[in-house]
Amino acid sequence: MKRVVTAALSSYDPGALQQFFQEGFESIGLSLNHCKVLLKPNLVMGKPPRKAVNTHPDVVRAVAAVLLDRSCDVYIGDSPGYESTERALKGSGIMDVVKDMGLKVVPFNRLITKRQQSGVSPYRFFTFGEDPCAYDAVVNLPKLKTHGMMGLTLGVKNTFGFIHSLEKARWHLRAGQDRMLFASILIDIHRLVSPAVTILDGIIAMDREGPSSGRARDMGLIALSRDAFALDHYIEQIIGIASLPITVKAMEHGLIGEYDVHGQKVPPVAGFEMPKSVDTDWALPRFVKKILRSVFVGKPRLNLEKCRGCGICLKVCPAGSLVFLDQRPVFDHKRCIRCYCCQEMCPEGAITV
Ligand code: SF4
Ligand code: SF4
Incomplete structure (x- = not known):
């Protein structure tokens, strides 16, 4: 059965994070040893950690430490919105981790066409900025944040960063205001990336007008799973949000089955404020x-x-x-x-x- 592993952590304590990752990997049967691994944080722009815009550098540091301990070759990359990857890494504080730990930066600026045989969206070809198949494993590192169009940005949405920066706008344009269509595109991209594990940083999360100018708030939550659909579904449950487009689409296509939740119990999140966009998925002409x-x-x-x-x-x-x-x-x-x-x-x- 699929598994989501959770912990309640009140801070980015390096020892507690590393222990959670080691035990979590064991719990989901993930053995990453002597592998070429790509870390894919949520890297929107060069904003400091206290703003909760990007995955926290200490999460990246702790994951990298666990992987380096297992003799892995560790790479890190994303395609931020308008800055270079290096600049966004620097502004986000992650570049210090890169330097301290000798990680290799991947700018996600290649043009790689990926084909999907059958998918959830009507589209089959996607242009990626980096090829996930060039690595033994992709470690997906989303941040828990609100998102104006999709409600929340979690594990499945985070892999949209693999799309080449020139192509992102085109996918938005194709979907237009159809959130369900955009959700189906995000699902197809996520399945093409197929991360080995998704680790969600919700220790300091963002609500209200996310994903870049909302309110940073302590939630003390960290979770991991091999299956981002299960992980996202679980997070929506504890926040108390139902029917977000990615989860609805994933359920329609049988992508969210049963899963168990393992680890420290995370209390339901109170007072989490969603953005002011409204549900537009009405069943109307x-x-x-x-x-x-x-x-x-x-x-x-x-x-x-x-x-x-x-x-x-x-x-x-x-x-x-x-x-x-x-x-x-x-x-x-x-x-x-x-x-x-x-x-x-x-x-x-x-x-x-
Ligand atoms: S609204 Fe923001 S992005 Fe647009 S010009 Fe003003 S500061 Fe720049
Ligand atoms: S389409 Fe509208 S919401 Fe989207 S970027 Fe342009 S002005 Fe902003």
């Missing part, structure tokens, strides 16, 4: 949904005081629904597909929903 979405789904808005006119939001908008006037972005809400990439990538937290 397409044209009715389109009208309702234009009225009810939260629109991105600019906080003029916070904006410093860097133009990153324009660059990342897949729908071309932003223009610059007087050095500040202006939204064309008719063209906007409500993907919230602008909100996610704004380094100043100047875009709200």
Whole structure:
């Protein structure tokens, strides 16, 4: 049976983390010895650990220590939104871990076409920035955060980072406002990556307007599993959120079966605040949904005081629904597909929903 292993940790204590990983790997029957391993953290942008935007450097450090102890060759990489991987690693504090432990940085800037024989989405070809098959194992290291479009970003969503940065906007554009379609794309990508283990950092998590400008809050939760679908489902249960698109799609396709939960009991999370986007997966005709979405789904808005006119939001908008006037972005809400990439990538937290 699938297994989710959990622990309640009040801090990023290195000894406690390493012990959890060692015992957790044993509990799920994962033996990574003398392997070439790729660590895939959630690396959105170069924000410091206290902001809870990226996977905490101490989680990366503890996992790397366990793997190096087992004579593994350890690589680390991701494709952040607008910065280079190196720059984002530096700003996030993970570069110190890279240097201290001699990890090798992979910039995820290759162009590799991956084909899926059969999947959940209607698409078969995906362009990756790095080939997961070039490693004996991928260790998926998501951060527990809210996400404007998908509700939460957890294990399955984290592997979207394998998509080449030039292609990410295209997938958003294809899905448009259809969260279920985007969920099915994320599921296919995740299955192509097929991580050996997913380790979720929820010791300091993010709620409200995540995934980059929400509230950092102590949740004291860490969990791992070979199966990210089971892990994500379990986390949604303890937060008390039901029917998020990835889980709904995964259930529809029989990807979430029975699983057991092992380890320290994590109490239900109280007061976790979801972002202000609304459920748009109504079972209604397409044209009715389109009208309702234009009225009810939260629109991105600019906080003029916070904006410093860097133009990153324009660059990342897949729908071309932003223009610059007087050095500040202006939204064309008719063209906007409500993907919230602008909100996610704004380094100043100047875009709200
Ligand atoms: S809203 Fe954010 S990303 Fe856009 S120009 Fe202003 S500061 Fe830059
Ligand atoms: S304006 Fe923002 S939310 Fe709208 S399509 Fe562009 S990036 Fe997405």
